[in-house]
Amino acid sequence: MAKKQTAKQSGPRRTRAKEDVAPDVPVRLNRAIADAGVASRRHADELIRDGRVRVNGKVVTELGTKVGIHDIVDVNGEPITRYKHLTYVILNKPKDAITTSSDEKGRATVFDIVRIKQRLFTVGRLDRNTTGVLLLTNDGDLANRLMHPRYEIPRVYRARLDQPLRPEHARKIAHGIELEDGPTAPCEVVIDPDDHYNVMLQIHEGRNREVRRIFEAMGYEVKRLDRKSYAFLTTRGLNRGEYRHLTREEVEELKRLVKLA
Incomplete structure (x- = not known):
């Protein structure tokens, strides 16, 4: 668990983590290509069928092929970045911070508090005057499932x-x-x-x-x-305006709740 730090500037405090959580289980080849931003999953399937994708130097045309984090994937002869860093953050949202990435009125946003290099989005929203638990991530699959009423989080x-x-x-x-x-x-x-x-x-x-x-x-x-x-996450240990990165165990538990693990 990340150690809390106090920001040097005035205003909300925040915490940092030493590393992001990245997937370490095999995924379908089309998803790996899509995650790298090369093509959509549907287009990735076409690339695979056309023999334009290699895994560890060998042409792969089977759509169900899975690749792990250490496999080298080439598309049209160019290696892809296998995974973007997946980041998972819990914020104890303070009052008056809005959950959009920018505000035409110049009001403070949660992204003014959670300042990390990855571009994140919120899992759902809390209105300006609501405080408390807010999740932020760049893992679209997990976020979409957490927000879907089917899973009753x-x-x-x-x-x-x-x-x-x-x-x-x-x-x-x-x-x-x-x-x-x-x-x-x-x-x-x-x-x-x-x-x-x-x-x-x-x-x-x-x-x-x-x-x-x-x-x-x-x-x-x-x-x-x-x-x-x-879900099971609380702001315990976090003052208003503080955040921390989720542990690997917490991320895996969230994935289990929405049938991703």
Whole structure:
């Protein structure tokens, strides 16, 4: 696990890792070519069928061929870069940081905090005023599956409401309510027994502003919203504005959750 560092400049602190996590299991040849940015998977299949791809000096025309990290792949006689470095980061997102790569209004983004050489994108989004767990990566396959509702990745939020949540409203939310973009899936709702303004909500979808819209539909305003966990990942050990790279074990567990391992 990466050791946290404090940034020299004022503002959010961040952490760095010594190395990125890169795939070390065999993958289909067309994916290796696509990952290198040479061609799409479909075009890569055409290149393979046409005999324009060599693996370790030998022409390969079988589409199902798999290659490992140490295999040398040539396309049209030119070696390809086998893998881009795959990077996986968890950020404890602070308030007022937006999750787009740039902002026409000049507002701070999460990419002003997570400054690393790889170009990353967020796994889903948190709105400007929401804090907590945010994943960033350049692994498109994993990100797309994590965001797909089919895999029902749990997200746990802690909401502070403008008024105590009534038990009958909690039951309705738990069973699913109707929003403008369709009904919500059943979820888990826990009211803080010591303070009914505070509510924990576990959902398995990633719709835009879903938690805020759920409470708004029931007549409540969310005053504060913090994502406490995503899958099994939490911000434990990270202050607001700090981040770390995921461990290899954490990456593999995420892949298992979405049937990539």
